[in-house]
Amino acid sequence: MKIWFYNAQILQNGEIIKGDVLINNDKIFYVGKNPPEFNADRKINVKGNLLMSGFVNAHAHTPSTILRGFADDLPLHNWLEKIIPLERKLTPDDIYWTTMLGVMEYAQAGITAIEENYAHYKPIMSAYKNAGLRARISFGYPNVNQKKVENLDEQFSDITKNGFKAVCFAHSIYGTHQNNFDDLISFSRQKNLPVSTHLSETLKEVGDCTVKHNKSPVEYLEYLGFLDRECTVYHCVHSDKDDLKILADYNVNVVSCPSSNLKLASGIAPIYAMQNAGLNIALGTDGAYSNNSYDMFKEMFLTATLNKALLYNAEILKAEEVVNMATKNGAKALGFENLGEIKAGYLADLIILNINKPHHAPHHNLISNLVYSAKSSDVYLTMINGKIIYEKGKFDIYEKPKDIFAHCQRIKKRILS
């Protein structure tokens, strides 16, 4: 389908330009002020609103929507003890519907690509495929204390055959046995695949690892050979200068999830130090059971402000840098080369925000507004791969919202009984 967006303010390369965006099937065909002849199936007047790349949620456990608000106000390790028994009751059908609930949230909040790190990738993949979400889906050792997996190859082919990127995932140093780390690393080497894990999320994790291995979690991953691969790590709240240098030496992507880190009282990630170390920093929401919403506006605001307050320096972490973390840096972390910017030839994942609202006026700086004033409810159109999946309150995600809500209520009742 060919779609012509006209009269837009477009966020491109850190600047706002006024003009048009032409979409040809799954790609952006043209961006600028003098569009060529184009036989569009649909023309959309953006009415001076803001058109930008969709957000990349670079770390999520999407089906955890079903446990949103269930075990709040607990530290991470006690929280896991409450969560895990209920998660074990979820069937593949449950996971399909709870993922769909997340898909609705993503569409409404302008999130167009996801790094998915939940177990049971099959029903998640079905939901994403039906809804048209873009994702890199993890496989391998997503659970705490998981036994050895015999069918890594089968999981990998299943994910890629269905059109998704795949990443070899180990839950964490504290939750994954060293033999399983070794197994995953050797598989990723054999297939030349990226790897990912939760890392240095809490002080307890760092303390336990140091006592057990006489190494920080980052040093331990280096020792295992995990960092030799194209690698993405989630959190890194407690990483010192030496750790950050090691991560930078291996070009590791770091995903920060400030809401989750604050709510579980894990701490505040040293984003400014990570920037200075030259790391690619992306942002993620983590799961709805620890956040509790899939909203990149919240993550951007916290990323920009927490390190300013921590270091008593308002000039660090500029709005434009933080928007990049939520878009193109995330695309890089997920291994997409032509995603995360509004640029001809790039994949057509974009969103439009209504900026004709009081909290955006009087439009001094639209990029600053995105980080400091905007709300996810400003998003009124979400396009992925050239298909509009959300527009002015209406979803086109294969399932009906009323069915998704009804199934999730039914599942909630059953797992609590």
Ligand SMILES: [Zn+2]
């Ligand atoms: Zn996580």
